[in-house]
Amino acid sequence: MSTPSRKDRLTRDEVAHLAHLARLAVTDEELDLFAGQLGAVLDAVAQVGGADVADVPPTTHAVPMTNVFREDVARPSLPREAVLAGAPAAEDGRIRVPRILGEEA
Amino acid sequence: MSDLTTTDAAELGRLLSGGEVSAVEVTRSYLDRIEAEDDAIGAYLHVDGEAALRTAERVDAARAGGTATGPLAGIPLALKDVVVTEGVPTTSGSKILEGWRPPYDATLAARLKNAGTVLLGKTNMDEFAMGSSTENSAYRVTRNPWDHDRIPGGSSGGSSAAVAGGLAPWAIGTDTGGSIRQPAAVTGLVGHKPTYGSVSRYGLIAFSSSLDQAGPMTRTVLDAALLHEAIAGHDPLDSTSIASPVPVLAEAARRGAEGGLSGLRVGVVTELGGEGHTDGYDEGVLARVAEAVALLESLGAEVRHVSCPAFDLALPAYYLIAPSEASSNLARFDGVRYGLRVGDDGDRDLDEVMALTREQGFGPEVKRRIILGTYALSSGYYDAYYGQAQKVRTLITRDFTSAWDDVDVLVSPTSPTVAWPVGARVDDPIAMYAADLCTLPASLAGVPAISVPCGLSEGLPVGFQIMAPALADDRCYKVAAALEAAQDAARGSRFLDQLTARPAGSAA
Numbered sequence: 001m002s003t004p005s006r007k008d009r010l011t012r013d014e015v016a017h018l019a020h021l022a023r024l025a026v027t028d029e030e031l032d033l034f035a036g037q038l039g040a041v042l043d044a045v046a047q048v049g050g051a052d053v054a055d056v057p058p059t060t061h062a063v064p065m066t067n068v069f070r071e072d073v074a075r076p077s078l079p080r081e082a083v084l085a086g087a088p089a090a091e092d093g094r095i096r097v098p099r100i101l102g103e104e105a
Numbered sequence: 106m107s108d109l110t111t112t113d114a115a116e117l118g119r120l121l122s123g124g125e126v127s128a129v130e131v132t133r134s135y136l137d138r139i140e141a142e143d144d145a146i147g148a149y150l151h152v153d154g155e156a157a158l159r160t161a162e163r164v165d166a167a168r169a170g171g172t173a174t175g176p177l178a179g180i181p182l183a184l185k186d187v188v189v190t191e192g193v194p195t196t197s198g199s200k201i202l203e204g205w206r207p208p209y210d211a212t213l214a215a216r217l218k219n220a221g222t223v224l225l226g227k228t229n230m231d232e233f234a235m236g237s238s239t240e241n242s243a244y245r246v247t248r249n250p251w252d253h254d255r256i257p258g259g260s261s262g263g264s265s266a267a268v269a270g271g272l273a274p275w276a277i278g279t280d281t282g283g284s285i286r287q288p289a290a291v292t293g294l295v296g297h298k299p300t301y302g303s304v305s306r307y308g309l310i311a312f313s314s315s316l317d318q319a320g321p322m323t324r325t326v327l328d329a330a331l332l333h334e335a336i337a338g339h340d341p342l343d344s345t346s347i348a349s350p351v352p353v354l355a356e357a358a359r360r361g362a363e364g365g366l367s368g369l370r371v372g373v374v375t376e377l378g379g380e381g382h383t384d385g386y387d388e389g390v391l392a393r394v395a396e397a398v399a400l401l402e403s404l405g406a407e408v409r410h411v412s413c414p415a416f417d418l419a420l421p422a423y424y425l426i427a428p429s430e431a432s433s434n435l436a437r438f439d440g441v442r443y444g445l446r447v448g449d450d451g452d453r454d455l456d457e458v459m460a461l462t463r464e465q466g467f468g469p470e471v472k473r474r475i476i477l478g479t480y481a482l483s484s485g486y487y488d489a490y491y492g493q494a495q496k497v498r499t500l501i502t503r504d505f506t507s508a509w510d511d512v513d514v515l516v517s518p519t520s521p522t523v524a525w526p527v528g529a530r531v532d533d534p535i536a537m538y539a540a541d542l543c544t545l546p547a548s549l550a551g552v553p554a555i556s557v558p559c560g561l562s563e564g565l566p567v568g569f570q571i572m573a574p575a576l577a578d579d580r581c582y583k584v585a586a587a588l589e590a591a592q593d594a595a596r597g598s599r600f601l602d603q604l605t606a607r608p609a610g611s612a613a
């Protein structure tokens with residue numbers, strides 16, 4: 001495992017790619033701003049690479065815990081009207097979603 | 106009778122139980138003050154006076170009718186807007202949830218409702234709890250009651266400003282990397298981050314799930330203990346909830362306020378403002394903290410210096426782990442099931458609508474953290490960033506574990522500086538993140554930590570942090586109460602009385 005060097009600053013294109021992966025339609029101005037700011041943040045957080053962690057296990061939980069189980073019992077869910085009232089668009093007792101398939105699909 | 110809006114919550118509870126004041130009177134005095142002063146302070150995002158008075162009337166009627174009411178019944182309360190409340194607008198400080206009225210209550214909101222507390226409103230916060238000044242709120246700026254030109258801390262800055270400013274007797278905050286303790290410190294409050302898993306996260310809008318904890322923000326240590334006891338305890342709806350009895354905290358606070366600290370071993374953390382680690386710390390903050398340590402010693406505590414070398418890496422580890430978890434948690438804001446939806450014109454597909462919704466709905470800090478987290482989790486970088494940070498987290502926990510061999514509690518400043526001027530750090534994420542320097546180790550290790558006022562620097566409050574082993578929250582309360590009692594005795598008044606005594610909005 002190698003620690004990315006500090007020269008691996010995030011480029012504008014990389015930020016655009018990451019924003020796309022995260023479904024953020026960022027503007028050109030944001031790309032300029034974020035590339036610089038995130039570069040500085042990455043420089044700061046890259047310090048973790050200097051820690052000697054040979055044979056150190058990662059922490060997954062702050063407090064030791066094993067799997068948590070419960071009985072598989074059906075419980076009432078939230079009333080449909082209450083849930084639909086919070087949805088951005090509803091139709092025929094269901095949440096209406098934007099188009100999910102392309103024209104040619 | 107003294108002003109109800111400067112009375113601490115325990116005393117309000119006593120007055121209410123004794124029938125000396127009614128819940129309606131107490132609630133009305135807070136609502137009046139909110140009406141008069143919140144335009145200037147900006148603590149609240151939502152206040153429903155009519156609903157609050159209706160709740161208060163019910164409590165008064167129950168009390169008059171002899172129906173059993175608990176010790177908290179009738180005491181008003183403010184909740185940080187990250188706490189989901191049934192039928193009451195909940196935004197987490199974000200435009201993406203503007204206007205959303207949740208269909209259910211968070212466990213802690215339900216517990217406080219059942220205890221008969223009166224919800225005054227929901228308090229402002231940095232969007233999705235990401236920030237240390239509350240300036241990342243999508244809605245409004247919140248001012249520090251000690252000096253209106255300064256920040257109230259964050260992310261629970263609405264809660265801190267409300268309680269310090271007399272707009273709520275106490276409030277709930279949440280703490281992921283210091284968001285209860287730092288705002289409490291810079292506004293002169295007591296703020297406690299409980300042991301991870303001891304307060305249910307069910308119904309808290311998630312930021313970083315392995316770190317998020319809710320806790321009390323109050324005017325006194327005893328108030329914090331009482332509020333903490335009311336929200337603590339196992340919750341089957343939160344799979345990380347610890348199945349152990351609710352700790353006895355108010356009693357620990359009372360004992361601490363009465364007795365000495367002989368036999369208590371206190372460790373002063375070198376890496377948090379100690380020798381060779383003073384860069385970025387205000388001299389006044391370090392002086393007040395040193396005085397507090399001397400005061401603990403005079404109460405019988407045995408003080409030693411403890412080195413926790415991995416704490417130096419807490420900030421970089423946190424700013425990898427928290428954004429990584431956030432980038433995953435915030436994927437739920439997809440414009441489909443709740444909240445904002447942008448650009449759904451029948452022509453754009455789901456991906457485009459989602460990207461436009463998130464672009465318009467999220468503010469810059471949230472976007473920065475989502476992008477950073479996406480990067481840290483991405484193939485090829487995961488091991489070097491997220492994986493490495495989780496290993497550093499283990500080193501931090503080990504430093505705590507070895508410290509507990511020698512000391513009962515660890516102490517430090519809560520934050521390196523006093524409240525800074527509004528706007529001073531908004532364009533510099535790294536400077537903003539530095540406010541969390543001292544609070545991050547306890548967050549990453551999941552151990553409890555309290556901030557208690559320890560004096561003023563430049564006329565502004567300084568916080569003293571006390572950290573304890575997991576599930577030993579009572580130690581935080583005991584030591585904090587001892588410190589508070591000794592300082593109050595020396596001063597001849599409570600810490601916040603200094604604020605009440607000065608003209609509004611001006612620093613000394």
